[in-house]
Amino acid sequence: MKKAFKTLALILAAIMVVMSFASCGGTATADPSAANDTTAAIAETSPAIADGILTVGTNAAFPPFEYAGDDGKPDGFDIALIKLIGEKIGVEVVIEDLEFSSLVTSIGNKIDAAIAGMTITEERLQTVDFSTSYYEAMQYVIVKKDNSDITTADDLKGKTIGTQLGTTGEFLAEDDIENANVKTYDKAIDAVNDLRNGRVDAVIIDRNPASVFVGQYPDELKIAETVVFDPEEYGIALPKGDAALKTAVDNALAEIKASGEFDALVEQYINN
Ligand code: GLN
Numbered sequence: 001m002k003k004a005f006k007t008l009a010l011i012l013a014a015i016m017v018v019m020s021f022a023s024c025g026g027t028a029t030a031d032p033s034a035a036n037d038t039t040a041a042i043a044e045t046s047p048a049i050a051d052g053i054l055t056v057g058t059n060a061a062f063p064p065f066e067y068a069g070d071d072g073k074p075d076g077f078d079i080a081l082i083k084l085i086g087e088k089i090g091v092e093v094v095i096e097d098l099e100f101s102s103l104v105t106s107i108g109n110k111i112d113a114a115i116a117g118m119t120i121t122e123e124r125l126q127t128v129d130f131s132t133s134y135y136e137a138m139q140y141v142i143v144k145k146d147n148s149d150i151t152t153a154d155d156l157k158g159k160t161i162g163t164q165l166g167t168t169g170e171f172l173a174e175d176d177i178e179n180a181n182v183k184t185y186d187k188a189i190d191a192v193n194d195l196r197n198g199r200v201d202a203v204i205i206d207r208n209p210a211s212v213f214v215g216q217y218p219d220e221l222k223i224a225e226t227v228v229f230d231p232e233e234y235g236i237a238l239p240k241g242d243a244a245l246k247t248a249v250d251n252a253l254a255e256i257k258a259s260g261e262f263d264a265l266v267e268q269y270i271n272n
Helices: 004-023 034-043 076-090 100-106 166-177 188-196 207-216 243-259 262-271
Strands: 053-058 066-068 092-097 127-131 137-145 160-164 181-185 200-205 222-223 230-233 237-239
Touching: 004 066, 004 166, 034 076, 053 100, 066 076, 076 092, 076 243, 076 262, 092 200, 137 188, 137 207, 160 188, 166 181, 166 200, 181 188, 188 200, 188 207, 188 222, 200 207, 200 230, 207 222, 237 243, 243 262
Parallel strands: 053 092, 160 181, 160 200
Antiparallel strands: 127 237, 137 200, 137 222, 137 230
16 A cells, blocks of 8 residues: 555656656756655666665674664664665665675675675676765774884784775785785674784774774774775665666765755764
């Protein structure tokens, strides 16, 4: 029933979009809801969300982007963002909490998309498409607070480095740091705990989670601030070739950025 109403609403929206284009010769209308209707109409043609549900994978262990909320359900910046995108494109968003390293290969079978502070990389682009980027990130190095011998990337040579499995932090440690002994963990916090216990010399992880984890143990840990790597961009991973879904998600993202809703989420979840 609910679905029938929604389908009807979407069909009406699509008709209105077509009529508004017809009546103004294809130029944009002044109606602020028109973008939503267009986006929803485009989304209607996506095979992934033909059932009206966008099933989105995440790994709720990467604060402030995703973590288990007070009720145990995934919460965080990414979760709020994808729910807002779902509203704009007219689908119900269902979140699935999975291992980070399984997200890319689960798209198209277990899940329709993934939002997980995921860096857009050439390698991942072989398997999935990405939305336009929504956040700039960077790998940070966490060390013990009293550590004074890791101050440059070169100082990481030959060290034991903790990383989260399947992340750009792991690839950086393996590919760019000579003779590194890279230990991988399913959850970033386990790498952080091994640093506290002295089992690894450093942890390489994205900037914002690094700040959250160091903030949890300010007497024990610090960020090696002089060690700097290249910037990365986060995107929402989408099924390869589903152009309608990509267009709808990109439109929704652009709208959320233009309206100030994006900045409000940054304030609520990241800058607080
Ligand atoms: N940005 C990193 C990556 O894409 C880490 C993401 C994560 O651990 N959730 O690999």
